[in-house]
């Protein structure tokens with residue numbers, strides 16, 4: 198099987214050293230395997246995506262010496278694919294509309310009987326405020342409601358994929374059913390090899406994630422699994438900040454009958470103070486290094502891929 202990986206930046210700011218590391222690592226791993234390196238522009242958030250940042254991404258990556266097949270996949274051109282998947286999940290009864298804002302969620306999650314809010318991959322774990330009422334209002338509707346955020350009912354969803362969460366007796370484990378993915382890099386706590394998780398853990402530590410955001414018609418989680426599958430990506434190489442979200446991606450792949458890639462999460466490039474680099478951190482933008490006379494080999498050395 199040909200090794201196929203990708204780099205999937207969002208055109209919402211300049212690429213910095215952290216992006217250079219991720220792109221170079223993915224490129225090098227693909228080349229070492231005689232495989233393919235693809236580029237995907239993750240521009241679902243049209244309120245933040247800008248054509249000049251997309252143009253700058255191409256320039257920076259070419260300057261770094263990378264090559265990828267054209268035309269590139271752009272998420273903004275794939276709404277019909279996302280719609281189809283949302284319709285399928287809606288028909289399965291796994292989605293419900295949610296009108297809570299961040300403040301409502303924080304307040305409900307912090308209610309005295311709930312204890313302090315638990316954080317999941319998408320922030321505060323949703324306390325389920327809209328789950329009940331909306332289900333009654335919408336239970337007779339066959340059409341997926343438009344222009345309203347939709348959440349995945351996690352408890353129902355994990356119950357729907359017995360293939361993923363099979364009952365298996367594992368000696369020494371206190372649970373008898375789980376899902377898993379193969380990690381060839383490192384999770385934030387050194388996770389490597391077969392990473393296992395339980396349905397209960399999905400409900401308690403992730404909860405009802407948003408799969409269609411207001412004004413976007415999709416979400417990062419939904420788009421990324423559909424796009425990786427459409428591009429034939431079988432090795433996902435990306436930063437450790439996305440390690441926790443991988444369980445969501447494995448679940449969505451199972452629900453939508455998509456293949457599971459192997460995952461390789463890499464450590465994040467940090468500044469001198471140990472803070473991870475942000476898009477607004479212009480000082481470490483690749484374009485800034487270039488203007489200051491650096492060459493691509495200097496960048497490789499800076500990210501220890503020299």
Ligand code: GLU
Pocket residue numbers: 205206207239421434435436439
């Ligand atoms: N678009 C995401 C980012 O810029 C990367 C998504 C992924 O690699 O899965 O952080």
